[in-house]
Every structure is written in structure tokens, then in C-alpha cells.
Amino acid sequence: MAKLNFGGTEENVVTREEFPLAKAQEVLKNEVVAVIGYGVQGPGQALNQKDNGINVIVGQRKGTKTWDKAVSDGFVPGETLFEIEEALEKGTVICYLLSDAAQIALWPTVKKHLTPGKALYFSHGFGITFNEQTGIIPPADVDVFLVAPKGSGTSLRRMFLQGRGLNSSYAIFQDATGNAFNRVIALGIAVGSGYLFETNFKKEVYSDLTGERGTLMGCIQGIFAAQYEVLRKNGHSPSESFNETVEELTQSLMPLVAENGMDWMYANCSTTAQRGALDWWKRFRDATKPVFEELYKSVATGVESQKSIDSNSKPDYREKLDAELKELRESEMWQTGKTVRSLRPENQVVEA
Numbered sequence: 001m002a003k004l005n006f007g008g009t010e011e012n013v014v015t016r017e018e019f020p021l022a023k024a025q026e027v028l029k030n031e032v033v034a035v036i037g038y039g040v041q042g043p044g045q046a047l048n049q050k051d052n053g054i055n056v057i058v059g060q061r062k063g064t065k066t067w068d069k070a071v072s073d074g075f076v077p078g079e080t081l082f083e084i085e086e087a088l089e090k091g092t093v094i095c096y097l098l099s100d101a102a103q104i105a106l107w108p109t110v111k112k113h114l115t116p117g118k119a120l121y122f123s124h125g126f127g128i129t130f131n132e133q134t135g136i137i138p139p140a141d142v143d144v145f146l147v148a149p150k151g152s153g154t155s156l157r158r159m160f161l162q163g164r165g166l167n168s169s170y171a172i173f174q175d176a177t178g179n180a181f182n183r184v185i186a187l188g189i190a191v192g193s194g195y196l197f198e199t200n201f202k203k204e205v206y207s208d209l210t211g212e213r214g215t216l217m218g219c220i221q222g223i224f225a226a227q228y229e230v231l232r233k234n235g236h237s238p239s240e241s242f243n244e245t246v247e248e249l250t251q252s253l254m255p256l257v258a259e260n261g262m263d264w265m266y267a268n269c270s271t272t273a274q275r276g277a278l279d280w281w282k283r284f285r286d287a288t289k290p291v292f293e294e295l296y297k298s299v300a301t302g303v304e305s306q307k308s309i310d311s312n313s314k315p316d317y318r319e320k321l322d323a324e325l326k327e328l329r330e331s332e333m334w335q336t337g338k339t340v341r342s343l344r345p346e347n348q349v350v351e352a
């Protein structure tokens with residue numbers, strides 16, 4: 001483990017240089033890694049581990065589209081693909097990658113198969129941190145840890161295939177075997193992480209819930225909508241409003257930020273844009289900070305987790321979710337987005 005300095009603060013991180021794949025394979029050579037759930041993270045993590053030479057099996061309920069997907073991805077029923085309970089029995093490392101609500105429902109079954117020395121692996125601190133709400137309390141004689149890739153399972157897989165890696169956090173909640181560190185880092189490397197940074201279960205879930213409700217998803221849609229509506233109200237066309245709000249950001253500016261930071265993106269814009277952005281960013285920070293404070297409090301007091309458990313365990317959860325997503329999809333801004341995307345040169349068939 002290396003100590004790296006991040007803007008003046010030291011952190012424990014593990015890179016692929018200091019913990020190469022060969023070491024991960026050695027640590028995991030006698031393990032059967034059972035990936036339980038084949039939703040979004042499941043495929044990314046299971047396929048990357050398989051391609052990295054790890055002995056991985058998938059546990060998934062049969063007779064579903066998800067089961068068929070696992071088959072078409074190369075998992076073989078009866079050999080590397082099993083009903084959940086059978087996989088739980090065979091696995092020495094249980095990667096618990098069901099949706100957070102399903103993790104609560106299936107917990108009694110999982111617990112039954114957590115015999116001494118096994119490892120229980122999460123990709124989120126949710127179940128353990130909010131155990132009063134989830135009832136997930138593991139036995140004392142198993143290792144409990146997490147590797148949380150900072151992105152979608154789809155990106156984890158895509159980046160792996162491109163020879164890249166998605167950064168992940170890791171945390172150890174319980175080290176029953178004395179080998180939890182090696183196990184968790186080996187798994188982190190095997191699932192295709194870039195570098196791994198240390199956290200704990202509580203910090204992982206607090207930051208994750210804040211991030212997705214905040215700048216990553218909730219806040220960004222909110223500020224997109226606010227700017228788009230102001231532009232439209234002032235007579236700008238949908239095309240102009242969408243391009244100035246979303247398209248330019250995703251297509252031109254964010255790739256520059258990803259490459260070299262915000263200052264570099266600013267430095268590569270016009271002097272007029274630079275002046276305006278430098279004048280306005282602190283006003284936006286100050287306007288939204290109270291909302292972020294309120295959001296963090298709502299996460300830390302368990303309000304957000306309870307809301308998520310309540311809504312995700314309702315039988316009509318899917319229909320309600322689909323209706324809300326439909327509303328977003330059918331909003332003028334995202335309908336415009338659809339047309340704008342179809343007009344990107346790479347999406348157009350041009351006659352030779």
C-alpha cells in the first residue's frame with residue numbers, strides 16, 4: 001500500500017504496479033468467487049474476473065432474461081452459472097451484487113451459507129452501514145469488505161476491454177481470517193480497477209448517495225433544466241438552448257476536463273468565456289452549497305436510505321420508475337437531445 005499526497009492530504013492507495021494481476025491471481029488461486037446477481041455490476045465484475053483468470057461462477061435466478069444474458073455472455077449452466085443458492089454454497093467469496101433492495105430480501109439465504117473463513121464482498125456500503133434498516137449483520141467469522149467501482153458496471157467492462165481501469169474504493173469492515181486485505185485488493189485488481197483508494201463502509205455510502213443525488217446525477221439534471229428553461233423563456237430555440245446547455249458540455253468541454261482539469265478547459269476557451277466563468281462559478285457554489293448541506297444531512301440521518309428501501313421494495317416499483325423516467329425522456333429538453341444526437345455526423349448515413 002502506498003501513501004499518496006492528494007492536494008496536501010495523505011491517503012492509502014493501491015496501484016496495479018504494486019499489486020499486479022499475477023499477485024491477485026496467486027491470492028485468489030484457491031478461491032471460488034461467486035458473483036450473486038447479474039444486473040449492471042454483476043456482468044462487468046464477473047466477466048473481467050473471468051478474463052483475468054479467476055475462478056468465477058455466477059448465481060442468478062433461472063428463467064429470467066438476466067439468466068439468458070449470463071448464458072449468452074459465456075457462463076455455462078451447471079458449470080459456471082447456478083441458481084443463487086447453489087452458487088452461495090459453492091462460493092468461498094460471495095460477491096453480493098443484487099440490487100440493494102434485493103440484498104435485504106435475500107439476506108437470510110445468504111447468511112445461511114456464510115460458513116467460517118468465507119468472504120462477503122459488497123460494492124456498496126449500504127447494507128452494512130444502514131443495518132438497522134436492512135437487517136444485514138454478518139457472522140463474526142467471515143471477512144467482510146467492499147470494492148466499489150466509481151462508475152457503471154458497463155463502463156467497468158468497456159474500460160477493461162480498452163485496456164483501461166475504473167478507479168474503485170475499498171474498505172474492510174471485518175477481518176476474520178487475517179487475510180482480508182490481500183483478498184479485497186486481489187478482487188479489486190481482478191474486477192478491473194484502476195487504482196484503489198481506502199475508505200470505510202460509512203464514508204463509501206455517504207459519499208456515494210451524496211454524489212449520485214448531487215453533481216453526478218440529481219444536481220446536474222436540475223441545473224440543466226434551469227438553464228434550458230431560462231433560455232427557452234427568453235426566446236431561444238430548442239436547438240440553441242440544448243447545445244448551450246448539454247451538447248457542448250458533453251461533447252466538447254467535459255472531455256477536456258477529464259484530460260487535464262477545469263483550469264485547462266478554461267484556459268482553452270475564449271477570453272470572454274473565461275472571464276464569465278471565473279466571475280460566476282463562486283455564485284453557483286454559494287447558491288447550491290446549502291442544498292448540498294441539506295442533502296448530506298438527509299443521507300447521514302438515514303432518510304435517503306429509508307426512502308430508497310421503501311420505494312424499491314414496493315411491488316409496483318418498476319412501473320413507477322418507468323413513469324418517472326418517461327417524464328424525463330419526454331421533456332422538451334431531452335426530446336431535443338434525441339434529435340441533436342441523431343444529427344451528430346457519426347450517427348448520420350451520408351451517401352457517397
Ligand SMILES: NC(=O)c1ccc[n+]([C@@H]2O[C@H](COP(=O)([O-])OP(=O)(O)OC[C@H]3O[C@@H](n4cnc5c(N)ncnc54)[C@H](OP(=O)(O)O)[C@@H]3O)[C@@H](O)[C@H]2O)c1
Nearest residue numbers: 037038039040041042064066097098099102123124152153
Ligand atoms: N449500477 C452500478 O453500476 C453500480 C455501481 C457501483 C456500485 N453498485 C452496487 O453494486 C450492487 C449491485 O448493483 P446493480 O446496479 O448491479 O444491481 P441491479 O442491476 O439492480 O441488480 C439486479 C440483479 O438483482 C437481481 N434481483 C433483483 N431482485 C431480486 C430478487 N428479489 N431475488 C433475486 N434476485 C433479484 C436481478 O435478477 P433478475 O434480473 O432476475 O431480477 C439481477 O441479477 C449494489 O450494491 C450497487 O449499489 C452498482
